[in-house]
Structures are given as C-alpha cells and as structure tokens.
Amino acid sequence: MGYNVADPYTTLGVARTATEAEIKKAYRKLAKELHPDKNKDNPKASDRFSAVTNAYDLLNDKDKRARFDRGEIDGDGNPASPFGFGGGGGNPGGFRPGPGGGGFQADGPDLSDIFENMFSSGGRGGFAGGFGRAREKGGNILYKLDVPFVDAVTSKPQRITLGDGKTIDLKLPAGLESGAQMRLTGKGQPGPGGNGDGIVTLTVLPHRFFERAGDDVRLDLPISLSEAVLGASVRVPTPEGAVMLTVPKGSTSGKTLRLRGRGFHRKDGTRGDQLVTLMVDLPVDDDALIEFVTGWKDKDLRNPRGGLGV
Incomplete structure (x- = not known):
C-alpha cells in the first residue's frame, strides 16, 4: 500500500519558507538514507522513500507548490475538497456565516462553476462525474x-x-x-x-583511459620508439574489444589515427569514431638508446620547433 503524503514540508523536514536549494538538499539526504537498495530488509524504508520522493516532486514544481500553499491540492497533488474539509494551507475553499447570520457565504474563489458542473443535468455522470474529471495521477x-x-x-x-x-x-x-x-x-x-x-x-561515468569528444571516443595510445620509427601493427583497445591498428612508419607523438564507427551511437543511426593519438614511450636509462642518440644527434640538423618561431 502506498504511503500518502499529508504535508510535503513535514515529510522533507523543511519549513514552508524553504528555498528550492534547501528543499533539494533535504530530499537528497533523505533519498540517500532511504533508498531501497540500502534498505532491502526494511519495507518501511521503501514506503518512506516513496513518500519523500512524492513530496519533493510536488514542492519542486513551482505551480504545484503554490497550489498546495493556497490549499487547492493536498500533499498527494489531488484536488482539495471544494467544501474545505481536510484542506491544508488556510481556508481558500471554506465557508463562513453569511450576512446577518443567514445561510453561508464562501471564502476565496467563486465556487459557482464547480457546483454548476457537479449538478448540471447536462453533465455526464452528474455529481460523481464532476469529481471524476478532477482525478489526478500519483506523483512521480x-x-x-x-x-x-x-x-x-x-x-x-x-x-x-x-x-x-x-x-x-x-x-x-x-x-x-x-x-x-x-x-x-x-x-x-x-x-x-x-x-x-x-x-x-x-x-x-568517466573511464580510466577512454575520453569522450562529442560523439567520438578519444584514446592516447603508447607506442615504442621502434614502432614509431619503423611502423608496426599494434593492438588497440576499443569499447567493443581490441582491434589491430597500423602505425605508419615515422610516426611521432601527437599523430592521431581514426577508427571509424567505434564511437557513440547517434540519433540518426550513425556512430562517431574512435580517435587514437600516438604517444611515443621511451625507456628510462637505456644504455643502448643513450649511446645511439649520442652518436646520432650531431647528424640531425633539423629544428623541430621552427614552426613555433623559436
């Protein structure tokens, strides 16, 4: 059986003057404590979780919150009784003695239209039909x-x-x-x-080595010096499993290769790509490499930073 919210402010433990931020903070705290996944052996917690969610759903809706504060709907979002019985938030639909003590006079909104719909001979369902048309769904x-x-x-x-x-x-x-x-x-x-x-x-959720770029997936792929210089066919991880990728001969760090159709699904049925950026990974304190570069550096007369104006 569902848990009916008598007063959403009371359910969330906030004042009627609470701001949207205060209401959201109270809801998050209670929802975390009462979530069914954390209270599988406590069915009452599930009922309270539903009540808290229902209360937040009402107060988070500016229109519904205003209507509740005016007494037009109850804590479940259903129309309050037009006779004022059990209504919350003042006496918008109540009655008071008429002038001179005779009869009754309605406070607040004009109820003539309500009674006309309820008792009109032309209405379908008469009295019961009037209330039936006002039925509202439960909270989200x-x-x-x-x-x-x-x-x-x-x-x-x-x-x-x-x-x-x-x-x-x-x-x-x-x-x-x-x-x-x-x-x-x-x-x-x-x-x-x-x-x-x-x-x-x-x-x-974020991934430890994949990143998102629009509909594409980005990956920094370490390769060895020999793979970069001589070229190679290497295994590359993708979200759907490893595939083989050809590293062109003479590749440098920052070179980006494209694996088509390995990205996110788009609404038009196509997919983004996986962008693989090569990162040359050099060994640390490798004597053979140090000896080779020492003898080779005088032969490399290029200025790799020339394009930067330095």
Whole structure:
C-alpha cells in the first residue's frame, strides 16, 4: 500500500519558507538514507522513500507548490475538497456565516462553476462525474542511474531497481549524454487517476583511459620508439574489444589515427569514431638508446620547433 503524503514540508523536514536549494538538499539526504537498495530488509524504508520522493516532486514544481500553499491540492497533488474539509494551507475553499447570520457565504474563489458542473443535468455522470474529471495521477518517483562509459558507447541495456523492489532493464537512448532523463510510464506513486511515472536521470561515468569528444571516443595510445620509427601493427583497445591498428612508419607523438564507427551511437543511426593519438614511450636509462642518440644527434640538423618561431 502506498504511503500518502499529508504535508510535503513535514515529510522533507523543511519549513514552508524553504528555498528550492534547501528543499533539494533535504530530499537528497533523505533519498540517500532511504533508498531501497540500502534498505532491502526494511519495507518501511521503501514506503518512506516513496513518500519523500512524492513530496519533493510536488514542492519542486513551482505551480504545484503554490497550489498546495493556497490549499487547492493536498500533499498527494489531488484536488482539495471544494467544501474545505481536510484542506491544508488556510481556508481558500471554506465557508463562513453569511450576512446577518443567514445561510453561508464562501471564502476565496467563486465556487459557482464547480457546483454548476457537479449538478448540471447536462453533465455526464452528474455529481460523481464532476469529481471524476478532477482525478489526478500519483506523483512521480525520481531515480538516478550511473552508466559505465563502455556501456554508454555500446548502448548496453541497464538494470535498475524500482522503489517497490522490482527490477527492469532499460534500453539506453541513442545520443546518450549525462543528465539525460528517461520516463518510465506508470512506475510512480499510485493516485486516484492512475500511477505517476518514474523519472530516471542518467550519468555517464568517466573511464580510466577512454575520453569522450562529442560523439567520438578519444584514446592516447603508447607506442615504442621502434614502432614509431619503423611502423608496426599494434593492438588497440576499443569499447567493443581490441582491434589491430597500423602505425605508419615515422610516426611521432601527437599523430592521431581514426577508427571509424567505434564511437557513440547517434540519433540518426550513425556512430562517431574512435580517435587514437600516438604517444611515443621511451625507456628510462637505456644504455643502448643513450649511446645511439649520442652518436646520432650531431647528424640531425633539423629544428623541430621552427614552426613555433623559436
């Protein structure tokens, strides 16, 4: 059974005057403490997690927060009773004695339209139909999902655990970038008008040697002096496994080679490339190399920095 939020401010432990930053900070702290992955043996924590998420979803929406503060909706985002019973945040829909003590007069908004819709003979469903049209869905539940870099490049499906403990596999969207969101229809809080949705925010994690450059993947590849001078065929890691790459004869550090179609998937169905930058790796204190360079340096009359004007 879902946990109904009586007062979102109380649920998050913040004052009604709390700023957006204060509300977000309180939510993050509680969500971290109550996340189902950390409380698998405590079903009450899952209920509280859902309640906290529902409260944040309402207060994070400026329009819904204002409507709640005015007493137009309750803590679950559902319309407050037009008769003022059980409403929060003042008495916008209440009644007071009319002039001279006779009858009643409504405070706040004009309720004539509400009653006209509820009791109109032309309305479908009459009284019950009036309330039925005001039914709202339950609140959304927010999730965060960290996606390994290689999985993001290869669009590998990701498994996520929902607030009710169930797991589903998500198909990653093409063109995925950190901060992208996916909507899980009907995976939110229950409500009179149906379930809300699950909103998943995706973060692509960094990799220890791959880097992203738009839709391309960059890699600095160490090669030996002999491979650079004489040329070679070397193994190169890619997000989908190692491949062979031809290093041209006479390659220098900074030379970039391209492996086509090894980058991120684009929305148009194409893929970026992998850009491999060669880095000549010299041995330290190699006597043979030192002896060779000592005898060869006088023969190399080039100025490799001439292009820089020095």
